Amino acid sequence: MEQKPSLYDSVGDQLLRLPAQYPWLVSQNLGTEEDGSTDQIFCTLHDPLFKYQCQIPELTGKHIRGYYHGWVILSDHPKSVMWSLWNPLTSKMITFPPLIVKDGDSESIDECCLSAPPDDPNSVLLLTRINKPSFVFFRLLVAMVKYMLTIPFVIQLDIVVKKKEVLIKLLLLGAKPSPTYNCCPEWTNFLKGSCTELFCITVAFIEGKPGGVYFFKLDMTSLKSEERERFRDLDMTLMDWKEVDVDDSRFRNLSRIMWEKMVDLKDAVFFVDLSDHSVYYKPAIASDLGGYIHIRDKMGKILYSYHVKDNTISLSSMPLLVLPTSNVSLWECRLEDDHGEAKFTVDSKQKDDEIVAGSVVTDGEVEYKESHLLNLPLDLLETIMDYCVGVEYMNFRATCKRFHLAAPLKKWRDESAFKRLQAYSLISPWLMVLDKNQGIITFTDPYLGDNYFIKNLHILRSVGYQIKCCSRFGWLLFLSTEFHCMVFFNPFTGDIRKLPNAGYYFYSACFSAPPTSPDCMVVGFSASDEWVVSIHYVAQEPSWRALRVDVDPCSIRFPTFFGQDLYALGDEGELIRFENLGEDNYSMTFVKANTPLSCCSTSPTECYLMKCDRDLLKVIVDKYGECIEVFKLNESKPEWEKIDSLGKHMIYICGTACVCIEAKTPQMENKIYFPILHSNNKKIVFYSLETCRYHTFNGANIQQHFKDFFGTTYHLSPHWWIEPSWS
Structure with a gap:
């Protein structure tokens, strides 16, 4: 295991950059010093033996609450009274006045959002509260911010601040999306906005582990302005906190918004934590590492990595140095521009009910590589194919276009073919998977390891x-x-x-x-x-x-x-x-x-x-x-x-x-x-x-x-x- 005592370089106090090809997690033990170390642990999901363990002074005693525009949002733990912004590249720190809410329950603060960098004239820090219809915001200069609340439907919140006058505008967007095939007893929803897009992730549980993950996107630019509106005018002193109650009784009639079900995350990556319901998003990562929604379980020990395109979940344990009680969040760093396009190709000549064998299968892609090694006459190839049955026939047929031509699609019902098939013995059942997103049925032979594919849209539907x-x-x-x-x-x-x-x-x-x-x-x-x-x-x-x-x-x-x-x-x-x-x-x-x-x-x-x-x-x-x-x-x-x-x-x-x-x-x-x-x-x-x-x-x-x-x-x-x- 590779460990380094510090992330700081030897010249000055600049924080060293982590390698950009990985999505990094930073773990903090939020208990008392008697419960464990105050060090931070940086680890990557794709190489668990590669870790940095260090102690960053700015993070000591602080809870990482989010990353926006290159700035880390921090609060004290557990009271969440003192809030600050920290820039890990410049080491600049901005500290806010103590947060005093009306009911005194500052520990109920849940989500946070920074609308723009602090030096931007449109910068506001906005906080929401758990199970309470109110939000808190702090004006850094003068600001306009858009933020999403769920009460339990989706509301767009606009804040416009000019001098001492504040205009707050609530727009009802509608209900959160839900799968049409709701057969799981337990559900957890996550909402995350990025630029003009709003994402909703629903995790369904069967017998304590994820049995379904559903991913939706809403394009905010496509929304119409005919939604219900509510305005409130407030006075606000300069550089101070303000709490606003949200009366949800006026938002009972839900409007219809068109969520798009996503079947491919491509080079993006999400990290959600079931223990504290936090969600982090990176719109771009190295192409071979993207496409995942990483889900940390409620006990903090297990990581479920859901691949959106393949509709599969990989099971792994959190690194040993990460305690179950630790706060874990995704570390934001600049990434290389190495994005690749997701591909899935199927022979255009293939019929809907045709079975093929794929010789190359990587990351859900099916590739057919034409061989130039066998330049046999077509009639000789046809003779060879007459003696092949079952899997042999499918393997031969999928080798190249020339073999595809020499081996026409067979129904396997004529008398001669049927007799050969009766003598043909397969040694194991196959694993059959219906992939509606990619439009194929996949068979996997557990003994030989080969994959076979059927494109039968009729059955898939x-x-x-x-x-x-x-x-x-x-x-x-x-x-x-x-x-x-x-x-x-x-x-x-x-x-x-x-x-x-x-x-x-x-x-x-x-x-x-x-x-x-x-x-x-x-x-x-x-x-x-x-x-x-x-x-x-x-x-x-x-x-x-x-x-x-x-x-x-x-x-x-x-x-x-x-x-x-x-x-x-x-x-x-x-x-x-x-x-x-x-x-x-x-x-x-x-x-x-x-x-x-x-x-x-x-x-x-x-x-x-x-x-x-x-x-x-x-x-x-x-x-x-x-x-x-x-x-x-x-x-x-x-x-x-x-x-x-x-x-x-x-x-x-x-x-x-x-x-x-x-x-x-x-x-x-x-x-x-x-x-x-x-x-x-x-x-x-x-x-x-x-x-x-x-x-x-x-x-x-x-x-x-x-x-x-x-x-x-x-x-x-x-x-x-x-x-x-x-x-």
Whole structure:
């Protein structure tokens, strides 16, 4: 770890500039001196071993509240009575008179804004208060400032100061944006303005960690002036604080403003802190580091880095020297002009339902590089392609334009191709991700590490983000927003099979066999006026049958067929058995199977249920993957018995359905595969029950070894494990 005792140079007291290619964080311990050091720690998110630890006199005992126009806004801690401005390049300090608010609660000061540099005639420092409809401002000279308040809608505040007369103008802009697919129980909103743009970031939480991040922008220049207005004239003494109450009773009728949903942050970067609701923004950073919204968790230990374009979150821990109680903010420094344009190219000749293989995948880009090594005659290439099937065919076809021409798009349904596909064996399910923003379906092979892509806009438009799908036997079962019914979809053949309209919204669903089988039964759990389980035999019945159940369908997780019965987990991990579904003697019981004392009991856990040959398995994983355990149901006792090996089997974990199958190669067995990627090599992460560590594959070789989910990336777009099926 590289540390330097001071950020000051040896000549004078000028603060040294930090390297401009990184977004830097500065950490302050805001506790008492007995609680820890008063040093400041500068660290970069992209190289945690590279740190500066120093003590800057101007920051001692001060709380960094924001950066505007090259000036740092500081306040004392914790009372927030003394405020000042500091320029880190010139070391100039401007100190304000003590802040005395009407109710004496200066600790309620929350957000701050500096309208212009202090030497600008239009400079005002404005402060807002937590849960109080008022703001405080200080006039440096004479000023006009625009600032955004949320009470809980968005208001534009204009202040015009001339001599001793102050004109305050409030313009109602409307409600904050909200996602249309609101399925998360907890939300946190952040608002940030920059020049003429206003940004809104909404972070949704599922089981304590971000399960969705939504990013919106409002162009202030596009707003009309027909909004409600309210003026107040006040007298203000020169160079003094003034507090203004905001009576929100006159702003009940919200106006409509058009927020734009952003799908790419490009070279910009945000840093938001859930502990103090602060937000920092850099409009430009090195091109390979931009595009992220970094989210520090409420406990101050975890950093979630959301990549807007890829719709993924990378998990990392805060640097060890940064205490959970520390105030952490983004350090503003001048950056090099190295911005690059985000690219995403797809062959213009590609058809909507065509499958291609990408040989080069970097930062969400798909590039096709034409090879000049093979200058074979076209008829010879066509002969070679006749002997290729499945993945081989896709790889060959995507190599270059010449191979693309020699290998036409196949439907894989003619007799000769189908026979070859029957003999073609794939060794693992693939991770399937629906990326609506980029318009592609991505498949990742966890063993070989290859990525394959389908451009099928029809299906992408049909699958809603909040729909809980189920995948088995190479088929995806989901509720189609286009057909308004449950449908089966085989992404490898493009086959779509619609089911009758059930009249219910299913919170979870499963099926016993492929829809091509005469024994395929589909089961869905729903709640309207009453709790029901709906059953449909695909090849035998024209409609659904509904049976009442005594358990909330919202709590049903991982429904799994096991012989003639159906098992599922409840919210607390309890086991529920549905016997003889579809028969007159149908029944539902709670199986009170005891679980041995778990090593994962000290932290929040997630439970997964699956069938493994003649056994029923439950996998328990704690929040950050530090502990993982596998249990087998002993029905005779009944109890869950812990097991230390899967033998020749392998488990694929997913958020809606899990699968356990026998491995087709020794390298794959006795492992649990997760729908997450290593943040560096972008390979699928798996847990080995033999080593009790996490790894990734490098071809047939195992590489990497780590103990938890830190340093990995997970998808926010809909994703499932699916077993390739070409029939």
